[in-house]
Amino acid sequence: MEAAYQKLVRLESQLHPEGVQRAPLWQFVLWLGFFGTVLLWGVYAMFLCWFKGLNQTNMNDYYGFALWIWADLAVIAVGGGAFFTGLLRYVIGKDPLKYIINYAVLIGFICYSSALLILAIDIGQPLRGWFIFWHANVHSMLTEVAFCLSCYFGVLCIEYIPLVLENRKLDEIPFFHHTAHNFHEVMAIFAATGAFLSFFHQGSLGGVAGVLFGRPFAYRPEFYIWPTTFFLFTWSAAACGPCFTILVTKITEAITRKKLVKDNVVELLAKIAGWMLLTYSIAKIADTLYWGFVMLPKHGLQITDFYTNASLIYTKLGGVPWILLIEILCSVIPALILVSKKGRQSKPALVVAVLLGSMCAMINRWVMVLQVMAAPIMTFDQFALYFPSWQELATTVLPVAYGVILISLSHRYLPVFPQERELNPV
Amino acid sequence: MSGPEKTQQNGAAHKKDDSAGVFAMSLFAAGISVYVSLFVGWLVLPELLYSRQHQPIDFNHAIHMEIVDGCTSCHVFREDGTFAGTPTLAQCIDCHEEVQSIEPEPGDEDYEVRLAQYLDEVKFVEEYVQQGKEVPWLIYSKQPDCVFFSHAAHMTSHKFKVLEGGKIGAPPVEFEHGEEPEDARCNMCHMAFIDGEAVPFGEAETLPLYRRNWITTYPIDIWGRNISGFNDHYYDSAKMDDCAQCHYDQRNDHQGQDACFVCHK
Amino acid sequence: MGETQGHGHQEGNGHAQGSKYGMVIDLDKCTGCGACMVACMAENNVPTKPDETNKLDTITWMRVFKLSNGKAFPEAETCYLPRPCMHCGGKHDAGHSPCVSVCPATATDYSYKTGIVSQIYTRCFGCRYCMGACPYKARYFNWWDPKFPADMKEYLSPDVSVRMRGIVEKCSFCFHRYQRAMDRAFYEGRELEEHEYQTACTQACPAGAITFGDLNNERHMVHKVVNDKHEGHAVLQGRKPFRLLEELDTNPKVYYLSARDWVVKAGNASLRETSPADKKPSGGHH
Amino acid sequence: MFPFSFEWHWDMSHIVFMGGLWYAICIMALGVNYVLGKSFMQTIKGDSGHGHDDHGHDGHGEHH
Structure with missing residues (x-):
């Protein structure tokens, strides 16, 4: 028994990247087992939704978009680190970022595959999902989302595949070795395509809410042919995505108890994210002011209409629209921390900043999905409440478990962090 | 040995690592996969996707058209212009209360065709007309x-x-x-x-x-x-x-x- | 992306000559009996749930809202407001309805011939974007497989297809009745008469509160009421027809009438005096 | 959607968005095919792969 285990450990260790230390196999299996169980729970809920229909959720006719769409928008926003880091690394030429691009791509891959999976559960007739391509209404923001999202997922697959092929054993096969190498050679083309696609799908996700002229809470007058939310979403994804990449890197470092990426790399990314966040928060505040004090009065509404007489989730604590304030603070505070050299060099401050930065996008997406749905528009209509069912929660946790598993597997078997060997000599 | 050797010689005609060659080959590979997909999608799948069923009676339109005047003689429209559906037994029964055609004999012209027609009519009369059952067309x-x-x-x-x-x-x-x-x-x-x-x-x-x-x-x-x-x-x-x-x-x-x-x- | 759906369809090629079916609902006549809702469900094969208590996932193409002026007795007043699909035409009736413009698969479209917003059930894949876009909450999702009590299946209308689970549906202004009536008129080579095409709710209303017809046709009652040209009949009595949420530029085809000021004000946020916090939330048709 | 679909209109929106979609798909398909094709050629040429600046005849000979 013991001997067989030892043999297995020896075999398994041959799959590890060269010259690095990995956790004992039993520990790894236990870790995978835990998250695997969570994953199975989510998969069970997913099949319930597919076979029994969306009555398994607590969504209703007032909340047609609910937890899932928020999760969808949120993972896509924080997954924006992949396209933005790719853009900086391959197109703009910020060379040091090559030490974190693998991980950014991996996180992006997880985020986007999760988003597509959630969408596949979320639509009422999943087997007709292809209609969006075949019978496309090119005037719909959702069509643009679907086009760019699926294409960009293709790009992410292309970016992730070479990393898989660089596994020590796979790399010994000449064809795989060449493939990985050749992919790297033309990666700039894919990165540029990815950045282009991302610009549009991040934006059109913002446009999804922004074009709803029947919903004054979300509606933004058009800027050229796009609502302002289009640009705000792209901008916030480019700002908050890298924050999330850094956050996950820091979490991974804490769990593996190893330094994986050098400080100068993280600081470079943090600095760029900081400036992006700062400019974003200015744009966001300007947009909110314009919406609240110019656009709404035009429609006979006041900004307070959306922050009163509602459930506690969205409303006043002592008369203050707290969710709006938190959203804005979550962009301003991390921006100020990250643009200052002192701020981003202090580890606790950096972690707080990237955490707030990630939350910034998530809260923004929450507001732009759920509060849009919740706010009654007819004066006599009611503010309905919604709380997700366990099936919705399970399918939303599913991508998290899936992400942890994929990161664990990738970290264990693939050379995700090029600097790991140098930083942690065995 | 000879296999790779040949490839090698063909390859040697070009410059090594010839991008244009690679590109052409990629296009070729892409083309092949497109053709395979088209073949499967156009020719194989439809064959598998559709059942093959015969009508309960092999009705001969040509013979009947010699007797009647146009489609609407049997495929009738109601007074308000709506279509009344497939002809019912009531429309056939005037002629087909009993078997009309004569059983062909071996050696007759078009023996097999006429026999099949005869048998169809017998089936129609016996299974549907005499039992007052509509034909499930x-x-x-x-x-x-x-x-x-x-x-x-x-x-x-x-x-x-x-x-x-x-x-x-x-x-x-x-x-x-x-x-x-x-x-x-x-x-x-x-x-x-x-x-x-x-x-x-x-x-x-x-x-x-x-x-x-x-x-x-x-x-x-x-x-x-x-x-x-x-x-x-x-x-x-x-x-x-x-x-x-x-x-x-x-x-x-x-x-x-x-x-x-x-x-x- | 955000440009007008069907841009260029409207201007200059004679779509304006088509019909524009619409409705006028006299809120002062409506007693809140719900006959319109029942008639609608029966006419349009709307499935039922074993338990209908949760109105948030019940399909009601026509829904009667209960409005209250929020005052204490003896000033307390109630108004019942039937809400079908508004068949919004968007700005200049160009077909840029809130829902039509967003549908990613063109499962809903705007007819320039009738002004009716369609919903093609077999095209819809259930993304529910249109539901989010509709400020009147007139769109409903089929959360369940359609179920009818065994005997009721025999009574389903063959003119309306039964919807499957996982798609969105809404009031169609009983479009199948238009198809039927047009079929007859076409065959007889004549124009459609006003009485030939009426929705189920219009005919079911015992108070006669609903008037339905072609807003573009001067001989139709709706046209007369909306344009205040009706002579020798006390329909308007000086009242002005109003529409719900007019300030959003949805351009609905359902008009309401009421002599009560607070009811008119409830129709549009811009007209109201009270802040929303003072309003009584309404519980649907209860 | 293809141009021969009855829902297709030769207008800006259709050309830009459907064109964009097909363009992106083509770039990816061609890119992947190029990489796979090149790798396949390198493999059959017998490049062992661990010195990629040095493919061709020598590597091939070494293989046998």
């Missing part, structure tokens, strides 16, 4: 539940242009006033596909094979007769694109398409 043009189709509008409209041979884009046929043969209208959409040939139902001596999609249960005649989208005739298939094409062509102004609710319910 399989309907080639059966539409999905969501489709609204009005025979009245299509049969009586003065705007409806009968195009020569049912050919897409063909010039409209000019008829003398009051002499427009209804059969030409019918044949715009209803044709019998027998052995890959489109024949007007009135001239068909046998009924086409009935093929039904296993998944959707819709007959191939409305859905999968031609999946390429490049149709020559309006009757090639009667799926949404084809209806839309005809509706577009029938309009003089050619402006935009009709609303969904014109054909859907």
